[in-house]
Amino acid sequence: HGEDGYLAWLPYRRQETAEWLKRYKAYRQIVVAGAPEDGGAAVIHSAAAELARGLEGMSGLSAAVVNAGEVPDSEAYIQLALFGSNPEIDGLFPEAVITEIGAEGFAIQTDAHTGRIVIAAAAPAGLLYGAFHLLRLFGTGQSVNGLNIRENPVNPLRMINHWDNMDGSIERGYAGKSIFFENNRFKADKERIRDYARLLASVGINAVSINNVNVHKQETLLITDEFLPDVAEVAAIFRDFAVKLFLSVNYAAPLEMGELPTADPLDPAVQEWWQHRIKDVYSAIPDFGGYVVKADSENRPGPFTYGRDHADGANMLAEALDPFGGIVIWRCFVYNCKQDWRDRKTDRAKAAYDHFKPLDGRFKDNVVLQVKNGPIDFQVREPISPLLGAMPSTHQVLELQITQEYTGQQRHLCYLVPQWKEILDFDTYLKGEGSTVKRIASGELHGSRLAGIAAVSNIGDDTNWTGHLLAQANLYGYGRLIWNPGLTSPEIAEEWIRLTFGNGSEQLIRTVQQMLLDSWGIYESYTAPLGVGFMVNPDHHYGPNVEGYEYSMWGTYHFADWQGIGVDRTKATGTGYTGQYAGSNCERYESLETCPDELLLFFHHVPYTHKLHSGKTVIQHIYDTHFEGAEQAERFAAEWEALAGSIEEGLHQQVAERLAEQAEHAKEWRDRINTYFYRRCGIADEQGRTIY
Ligand code: GCU
Numbered sequence: 001h002g003e004d005g006y007l008a009w010l011p012y013r014r015q016e017t018a019e020w021l022k023r024y025k026a027y028r029q030i031v032v033a034g035a036p037e038d039g040g041a042a043v044i045h046s047a048a049a050e051l052a053r054g055l056e057g058m059s060g061l062s063a064a065v066v067n068a069g070e071v072p073d074s075e076a077y078i079q080l081a082l083f084g085s086n087p088e089i090d091g092l093f094p095e096a097v098i099t100e101i102g103a104e105g106f107a108i109q110t111d112a113h114t115g116r117i118v119i120a121a122a123a124p125a126g127l128l129y130g131a132f133h134l135l136r137l138f139g140t141g142q143s144v145n146g147l148n149i150r151e152n153p154v155n156p157l158r159m160i161n162h163w164d165n166m167d168g169s170i171e172r173g174y175a176g177k178s179i180f181f182e183n184n185r186f187k188a189d190k191e192r193i194r195d196y197a198r199l200l201a202s203v204g205i206n207a208v209s210i211n212n213v214n215v216h217k218q219e220t221l222l223i224t225d226e227f228l229p230d231v232a233e234v235a236a237i238f239r240d241f242a243v244k245l246f247l248s249v250n251y252a253a254p255l256e257m258g259e260l261p262t263a264d265p266l267d268p269a270v271q272e273w274w275q276h277r278i279k280d281v282y283s284a285i286p287d288f289g290g291y292v293v294k295a296d297s298e299n300r301p302g303p304f305t306y307g308r309d310h311a312d313g314a315n316m317l318a319e320a321l322d323p324f325g326g327i328v329i330w331r332c333f334v335y336n337c338k339q340d341w342r343d344r345k346t347d348r349a350k351a352a353y354d355h356f357k358p359l360d361g362r363f364k365d366n367v368v369l370q371v372k373n374g375p376i377d378f379q380v381r382e383p384i385s386p387l388l389g390a391m392p393s394t395h396q397v398l399e400l401q402i403t404q405e406y407t408g409q410q411r412h413l414c415y416l417v418p419q420w421k422e423i424l425d426f427d428t429y430l431k432g433e434g435s436t437v438k439r440i441a442s443g444e445l446h447g448s449r450l451a452g453i454a455a456v457s458n459i460g461d462d463t464n465w466t467g468h469l470l471a472q473a474n475l476y477g478y479g480r481l482i483w484n485p486g487l488t489s490p491e492i493a494e495e496w497i498r499l500t501f502g503n504g505s506e507q508l509i510r511t512v513q514q515m516l517l518d519s520w521g522i523y524e525s526y527t528a529p530l531g532v533g534f535m536v537n538p539d540h541h542y543g544p545n546v547e548g549y550e551y552s553m554w555g556t557y558h559f560a561d562w563q564g565i566g567v568d569r570t571k572a573t574g575t576g577y578t579g580q581y582a583g584s585n586c587e588r589y590e591s592l593e594t595c596p597d598e599l600l601l602f603f604h605h606v607p608y609t610h611k612l613h614s615g616k617t618v619i620q621h622i623y624d625t626h627f628e629g630a631e632q633a634e635r636f637a638a639e640w641e642a643l644a645g646s647i648e649e650g651l652h653q654q655v656a657e658r659l660a661e662q663a664e665h666a667k668e669w670r671d672r673i674n675t676y677f678y679r680r681c682g683i684a685d686e687q688g689r690t691i692y
Contacts, residue, residue, distance in 0.1 A: 003650030005464030012057025034085025040124035076115035105152035106130030125242035157452025175460035175467035201241035203479025252301035265316035290326035311362035347575035348555030386580035429583025526629030531602035566601035633666035
């Protein structure tokens with residue numbers, strides 16, 4: 001699998017330099033001190049086996065897991081130990097460190113006398129994360145002398161949502177078919193799921209939902225005896241890597257399975273039905289995570305049918321899950337998807353807040369609301385959803401999209417970590433300055449017990465997992481960033497590059513890093529301008545179509561005419577959406593003076609001649625960014641070409657193909673958008689470039 005990208009960032013490439021070998025050669029034995037008897041032993045085994053695999057691969061020498069008695073004390077080795085299992089190990093760490101390390105955290109310390117490296121944790125998951133952390137240090141060529149590392153994940157829930165259907169298709173999947181399902185059943189071969197679980201654990205993911213939030217007929221049966229044995233098998237694979245399994249459920253399951261005439265959450269028969277179901281689920285999977293629910297959203301069933309609200313709906317399921325420790329993850333992607341485009345009053349951006357904010361305090365303690373980062377739908381640029389943090393008495397998780405639905409569908413390069421960092425660093429001012437989204441997501445701001453981040457997966461059964469090899473950086477980066485939002489985008493990119501391609505060529509590392517870091521901005525520059533969004537082909541969402549959604553029912557309009565463009569969402573003259581923001585954000589977006597350029601058309605309708613803070617007019621900005629963006633996309637292809645000698649041919653080739661397509665397609669974007677606006681307004685490009 002060396003040349004096809006299957007091993008992703010865990011190829012454990014042979015480290016060629018003498019310096020590397022000198023530094024790490026001694027570490028070839030792994031000792032486990034005090035493994036628990038229960039399920040945790042498997043997680044520790046995963047950790048130890050991974051260390052052996054990684055050390056062998058990188059050093060080219062044999063490495064093994066051995067018993068404590070087998071290595072002389074004088075030798076350097078790697079030790080995995082749970083706090084409290086061995087007094088000698090506890091003695092290495094100050095009392096304060098032991099209490100500071102949480103359930104999933106770890107400490108790594110080098111024993112100055114022998115060079116022994118100790119990874120210690122409160123629970124098996126921490127040892128697994130610690131093992132991957134240490135392997136990352138080895139793999140990126142960092143020193144392991146005098147290590148004194150303490151890590152705890154910042155976000156409690158670190159989740160991946162799959163939108164996989166049982167027929168094997170993946171909604172918004174751009175990397176092949178499902179690794180879980182085919183032909184309306186589970187795939188018989190589950191080896192790939194194990195490799196996937198390793199990838200997830202290596203970046204600290206601890207939860208996964210395996211089926212689409214749009215739960216169709218067959219998937220409705222996942223919580224029945226027909227499929228629970230398979231679900232249990234998959235859960236067991238993930239369990240070995242400390243990843244908890246969740247399922248998306250159909251709110252109308254009792255009705256659609258023909259077992260009850262209703263799915264009304266306040267009907268005792270419905271409540272009993274779900275209680276009964278959940279017993280079966282937990283007898284198959286004792287550590288089952290819970291349900292993900294998309295209800296009353298885009299034609300999916302929900303409590304509205306019965307005149308009940310989202311709190312009634314979620315609480316009924318939460319009640320059933322509570323005795324088993326399960327949770328309900330209830331999505332807030334709720335809006336009118338049958339809007340009349342002539343109706344200028346209804347604003348889809350306002351919908352989630354309007355629906356959910358009034359319900360604050362009504363949800364049971366094992367319900368957590370999942371809120372998309374923006375108020376519309378994973379566009380290349382959107383403001384932050386004002387619902388995030390606006391419900392202090394309700395648990396929330398932030399939802400991101402790793403799969404590149406609106407950001408080039410893994411045919412264009414778009415490294416999303418910088419976008420996610422902007423989201424996490426955004427200050428909501430909900431509790432004064434410093435009320436950032438990252439403090440909301442982590443649960444810290446409101447002292448929330450259930451909190452964290454979920455994101456839609458970008459993987460499929462393509463050999464390299466993500467279609468575009470460089471899109472692996474998004475999965476890697478997602479995990480790393482939500483473990484520690486303090487990491488920077490360049491740091492994460494560099495780690496991924498070193499682990500994936502090796503440390504051999506500094507030119508390669510710098511070139512790919514810069515490509516990744518520039519890619520989001522470049523994609524933005526040749527697609528929909530200034531935060532206005534969409535302008536894509538309907539349904540599949542790939543490629544330019546300026547009016548693709550302009551007269552549809554989906555509530556995503558730009559209102560371009562011959563004079564101007566943009567959506568007036570102000571309180572003064574528009575839909576009033578700006579009023580959902582707290583503190584100075586409301587005024588900042590409301591006023592043309594202070595609204596940031598990149599979101600101008602999300603909040604305001606302006607003439608093409610309106611001057612941006614940049615000094616350019618809107619129309620000239622559109623022309624300039626589209627010409628420049630397409631040029632930059634072409635530059636990617638050329639830069640990658642120059643790396644041909646420093647990467648395996650197979651890997652080089654697959655990326656080269658995607659970059660060539662991107663360069664071509666960026667021109668299509670450029671010309672469609674520029675031509676559309678030129679024809680609308682008749683204002684010529686100041687630089688007289690070709691517009692058709
Ligand atoms: C988007 C996406 C859908 C998806 C939906 C959701 O609208 O296009 O495919 O089902 O988001 O998040 O539920």
